Amino acid sequence: MTQLLSVVDISKRFRGLVAVDKASFALDEGDIFAVIGPNGAGKTTLFNMIAGMLAPDEGTITFCGQRIDGMPADAVCRLGIGRTFQIVRPFPSLSVEDNVTIGALLHRSDVGAARSYARDVLAKLDLFDKRAVTASALTLPNRKRLEVARALATDPKLLLLDEVMAGLVPTETDRMVEILRGLNRDMGVTILLIEHVMRAVMALAGKVLVLHHGAAIAQGPPQEVVRDPRVIKSYLGAEVAL
Amino acid sequence: MRALWGAMTPRGKALLAILVVALLLAPLAVNRYLLSVLTLILYFVYVGQAWNLMMGYAGQLSLGHALYVGLGGYVSAALWVHFGIGPWLGVFPAVAVGAAFGAAIGWLGFRFGIEGVYFALLTIAFAEFTRIGFDHISFTGGAGGLFIPYEEKRLGEWWNLRGGQPFFYYVAFLMAAAGVVIAALLSRARIGFQWLAVREDEIAARALGINTFRAKMKAVLVSSGMTAVGGVFYAFYNNSLFPAQVFDIGRSIELILAPIVGGLGTIFGPVIGAFILTPLGEILITAIDRIGINAPGVKAVFYGLLLMIIISVVPNGVWPWIVQRFALVKRQP
Structure with missing residues (x-):
């Protein structure tokens, strides 16, 4: 297994508030890796640093042997990292198909070819029938799917998924798990996901990283991590206590 | 081109063909005054297309497009008056100067994150200080005009843009047709999709690998260059240029009304908008003249009222409404 992404000791502070505190982890090609942790643990900040939306204050991020920390978001995407947004950002007045076509145009200059690839991607995400619908008219679960489709259309080696299961009912979650597993298996896409839905994390991830107050408190296979007392205390137990 | 034609329903094709033929034959049927109104309409179709590429597609609001008209006009006219260089050649430096100013504005705005209304203010500022600058450039006649x-003997020299009303x-017809085709082709190309992405959500566009700075720069360059060509036409059609007139913000506003009324981000919006607004404005002025009221600015008030009505009745513009109502373009698959 070759290493695809390696994050070493990255930190990010917002006016003294430490959002991410010396987090380190690595992904091999073909991994499905989940980042979990309570709200405000720094998961999205971590994502934004990898995706190029924020530059880390310290530490390095290496993707395919190349330093990407501090690189602009569009350059990171061109290298092969696709991302979704936790708060979905479809192109609201464009059709679903045009949304995905724009992603597909990253590595295809011909609009016709991009469009037909976009349709393939839409079919994979159960959105083919909705392709002519204006994105703003989609339901939330479909918008989440559109986020994944659009990112996937850029032919990423690594897909960053920021809470794509949030707000889905269990059957929809199961379907999304199935879709993501298919992408990983059939297209060889490595997946890094932030997720609160433990049902999905347990079903999908080969490895889990737990963030708490910006620090990585545990890392390992999901079955081990959920039994870790620190994790139960800071995250899972806290959820139960709520 | 074939794909563009193929995207229309038979009804749309028929209407477009009728419109083109009617416009081609118009000089045979109408008098000189009506022909001048039609010329004005087609001019606004052309510059409306240029502005719409930047605003309607790439989402960058320019309220200073008169700048490019003026620069294109002044460069080509000065080359002609002082050096005898005809507009057929002068159009190239005209476009270069227009695009250079566009590039400067774009670079300043996009590099330093000046967006939306503030970007629009920047475009106004450039047009205004260029106006003041030209007031003092004696080479181009200063405030007294160029x-x-x-010259009677040159009337047949079409390459020098010398000729009569027909x-x-x-020329205006060719420009308008070219403007429509250019806009249609660009909007269906990769860059057109990148512009839409930038317009819709810049952060999401960047997350899809689009270099949004470069996409916006392309929009501003194409738009300013195209508009400068309109300026060459303006100069040789009117035979006079005054800084206070060509660079006036009123000119910039006038130029953006057709696409707004017709439908931002549509190919035929600027066309239908110009065909609605320009004749109404002319009718109004004629009517006021007949009645004998001296009311400067009445056209602006009228356009303002019309704009309010249209925005409240068909907020997306007239063209999207027509398309829906009469099925002129094939629905997206």
């Missing part, structure tokens, strides 16, 4: 002499009408 005049292209009317000639200028056909």
